[in-house]
Amino acid sequence: MVxxxxxxxxxxxxxxxNIEGFGKFNxxxxxxxxxxxxxxxxxxxxxSAQDGGNDQQKLAAWSLMTQxxxxxxxxxxxxxxxxxxxxxxxxFTAWGNESKKYVPGASSE
Numbered sequence: 878m879v880x881x882x883x884x885x886x887x888x889x890x891x892x893x894x895n896i897e898g899f900g901k902f903n904x905x906x907x908x909x910x911x912x913x914x915x916x917x918x919x920x921x922x923x924x925s926a927q928d929g930g931n932d933q934q935k936l937a938a939w940s941l942m943t944q945x946x947x948x949x950x951x952x953x954x955x956x957x958x959x960x961x962x963x964x965x966x967x968x969f970t971a972w973g974n975e976s977k978k979y980v981p982g983a984s985s986e
Contacts, residue, residue: 889913892975894953894968896960902953904946907976919945924973 889911891903905912907920919942926938947954957965 890979890981892972892979894956894971896956896964896968899956899959900952902950902956904950904953904972906979907973909976909979909981913949915945916949923969 889905890909891905893901893903895901905916907917919938923938923942926934930938943954943957946957957968960968
């Protein structure tokens, strides 16, 4: 038997999103220790498809990202599913941008 004690995704730094009129949710800072592998993988596929994929690849990437988020951050999907495409795109853009700006150990306030 192989016994593995996983690191907790709860230890990953989080970005708080407040969607006015809909609610708040958290998503992990991409690229930081503790981010679930599924999120890292799905976001990579998503970004690759957005950067140069055809329509079918983009749709498949959206589906993978949505399902992975539903599995790992269901509260985010409950809110995102109520938004239109432009608002969801704004969340994904902000998620990537905030992750790039993240400085480990720096206060978010």
